[in-house]
Amino acid sequence: MNGIDHDRIGRADLYRQNILDHNRSPRNRRRMDDATISRREVNMSCGDDVEIFVRVEDGRIADLSFDGIGCAISQAATSMLTEKAKGLTLEEVAVLDRSFVFGLLGVEVGPARLKCALLGLETLKKALRENSDT
Amino acid sequence: MNEQEYNIAGLSRQEFPMLQDAACRDRNGRPFHYLDSAASALTPESVLRAMDGYYRQYRCNVHRGMYDESARATEEYETSRIKVAGLLNAAPEEIVFTRGATESLNMVAYKLAARLGPGDEVVISIMEHHANLVTWQQFAKQYGFKVRFIGLRDDFTLDMDEARRLIGPQTKVVSVMHVSNALGTVLPLGELHDLARQHGATVIVDAAQSVGHRPIDVQTMDCDFLAFSGHKMYGPTGIGVLYGKHERLDALDPFLYGGDMILEVTEEDSKWNGPPHKFEAGTPNIAGAIGLGAAVDFVTAVGVENIERHERALARRALSRLADVPGLKIYGPTNDELDRGGVVSFNVEGIHPHDMADILGGEGVCTRGGHHCAMPLMRRLGLPGTTRASFGLYNGEKDIEALQSAILKAIKTLKA
Numbered sequence: 001m002n003g004i005d006h007d008r009i010g011r012a013d014l015y016r017q018n019i020l021d022h023n024r025s026p027r028n029r030r031r032m033d034d035a036t037i038s039r040r041e042v043n044m045s046c047g048d049d050v051e052i053f054v055r056v057e058d059g060r061i062a063d064l065s066f067d068g069i070g071c072a073i074s075q076a077a078t079s080m081l082t083e084k085a086k087g088l089t090l091e092e093v094a095v096l097d098r099s100f101v102f103g104l105l106g107v108e109v110g111p112a113r114l115k116c117a118l119l120g121l122e123t124l125k126k127a128l129r130e131n132s133d134t
Numbered sequence: 135m136n137e138q139e140y141n142i143a144g145l146s147r148q149e150f151p152m153l154q155d156a157a158c159r160d161r162n163g164r165p166f167h168y169l170d171s172a173a174s175a176l177t178p179e180s181v182l183r184a185m186d187g188y189y190r191q192y193r194c195n196v197h198r199g200m201y202d203e204s205a206r207a208t209e210e211y212e213t214s215r216i217k218v219a220g221l222l223n224a225a226p227e228e229i230v231f232t233r234g235a236t237e238s239l240n241m242v243a244y245k246l247a248a249r250l251g252p253g254d255e256v257v258i259s260i261m262e263h264h265a266n267l268v269t270w271q272q273f274a275k276q277y278g279f280k281v282r283f284i285g286l287r288d289d290f291t292l293d294m295d296e297a298r299r300l301i302g303p304q305t306k307v308v309s310v311m312h313v314s315n316a317l318g319t320v321l322p323l324g325e326l327h328d329l330a331r332q333h334g335a336t337v338i339v340d341a342a343q344s345v346g347h348r349p350i351d352v353q354t355m356d357c358d359f360l361a362f363s364g365h366k367m368y369g370p371t372g373i374g375v376l377y378g379k380h381e382r383l384d385a386l387d388p389f390l391y392g393g394d395m396i397l398e399v400t401e402e403d404s405k406w407n408g409p410p411h412k413f414e415a416g417t418p419n420i421a422g423a424i425g426l427g428a429a430v431d432f433v434t435a436v437g438v439e440n441i442e443r444h445e446r447a448l449a450r451r452a453l454s455r456l457a458d459v460p461g462l463k464i465y466g467p468t469n470d471e472l473d474r475g476g477v478v479s480f481n482v483e484g485i486h487p488h489d490m491a492d493i494l495g496g497e498g499v500c501t502r503g504g505h506h507c508a509m510p511l512m513r514r515l516g517l518p519g520t521t522r523a524s525f526g527l528y529n530g531e532k533d534i535e536a537l538q539s540a541i542l543k544a545i546k547t548l549k550a
């Protein structure tokens with residue numbers, strides 16, 4: 001399909017082993033009692049639902065977990081995010097973008113699934129932003 | 135499926151450019167099992183030719199041009215109206231061209247809602263497409279009337295007991311779909327309309343999934359208004375129809391103001407043209423209307439009854455094949471006794487419909503995953519959405535086989 005990303009991305013690639021593994025056994029999937037910040041976001045159009053829990057200490061993410069339901073892409077990307085964003089400073093998280101998520105997933109996600117892939121990161125960034133505003 | 139039904143599809147596949155080998159080669163060898171006709175049906179050559187003919191030979195504005203090409207544009211445009219009227223058993227002046235079902239439903243609701251207020255009720259079904267549901271919901275907020283929802287029975291048919299409880303003297307409008315795009319359920323319009331008539335309510339039908347897919351006769355259906363889109367019946371996008379009984383259209387004020395909808399304009403006031411022109415302000419979608427006329431010719435030539443039979447047979451075939459898939463649940467009528475449209479909605483336990491539809495797409499099986507513009511329905515069913523396969527007259531056994539094996543592959547991929 002000329003010019004359209006579909007085949008470069010390739011669906012076989014999207015459902016690669018690491019993504020399926022994180023979807024089947026999500027990491028850090030727990031509600032956090034001592035979270036300093038939490039936030040829930042839903043992708044209404046997809047039915048993806050993610051709640052992020054963060055414990056911030058000294059401007060860093062000391063602990064990060066999530067709860068949620070949704071498609072494999074949204075859940076795996078959030079699971080991977082919780083592993084990789086732990087320990088980052090709030091400034092470091094603020095500049096993370098889609099390429100970071102593509103790096104986690106190991107594949108570039110096409111327009112049809114982009115919202116799924118970015119839900120976790122967007123939720124985390126919103127949670128931290130909202131917290132710094134208050 | 136018997137041979138005859140097979141031939142309908144076999145013959146008509148030739149008519150669709152997107153189903154030809156050349157088109158499929160662009161897909162890197164992936165096959166093209168198009169099972170998304172409920173979202174939009176593919177376009178046959180005859181429709182493309184009709185629109186192309188307009189653009190190449192007489193692409194001029196309609197009405198009042200004193201030269202051959204404009205006269206021809208007007209004639210073809212109005213001929214399409216006559217064709218659509220014939221398909222519905224309506225009179226040509228009862229056919230208003232719109233942008234599609236959504237615009238038609240908004241247009242009629244916009245005009246009717248303004249006459250409603252506190253104490254009045256509009257009855258719809260929980261299955262309604264957002265085009266019908268959100269429209270009434272928002273006007274209800276604006277004008278203070280209430281919207282009531284008829285629910286479903288366990289077999290995904292409309293709960294007529296609830297309908298009888300809900301429809302009463304306070305009911306001013308009953309606006310429901312004919313065939314559900316999300317479940318394939320066919321609504322018992324006859325019974326509903328009898329109830330509505332007993333209480334003097336206006337009857338509106340969202341026939342987006344049924345015009346061109348099953349015979350429709352607005353006289354026997356006894357509706358005041360009916361809406362549909364061209365692109366779901368093998369016509370072009372951007373054109374649709376609002377049918378209204380002549381006296382009902384006559385009694386409504388215009389929706390948009392501008393050229394063509396007026397009879398006489400002075401500095402102080404204007405007099406409206408009669409229906410349908412009163413509702414067609416501005417330069418219409420001329421090519422779209424002409425294409426829609428060609429689509430009416432196309433479905434009529436194939437035979438709308440044949441299309442109906444074919445779609446139902448495909449749906450039943452799919453249901454029986456999918457019944458063997460472990461963990462798969464169908465959302466929609468499965469009982470052979472029940473009428474149904476060519477839509478099969480399903481989920482496999484533990485698999486999100488988007489993942490399912492995505493993997494099916496990778497196998498060249500084109501379906502749709504999500505809420506199908508019926509979020510309140512999905513919520514009531516407790517689902518994030520479903521994966522939906524929907525059939526057109528070009529589909530056959532091979533597409534259903536491909537659907538089944540792609541589902542099995544998705545299960546293997548996601549659950550391995």
Ligand SMILES: Cc1ncc(COP(=O)(O)O)c(C=O)c1O
Binds near residue numbers: 236
């Ligand atoms: C039942 C039903 N009503 C209304 C619509 C809206 O049609 P359109 O988007 O062409 O205006 C659709 C399309 O999905 C439909 O299936």
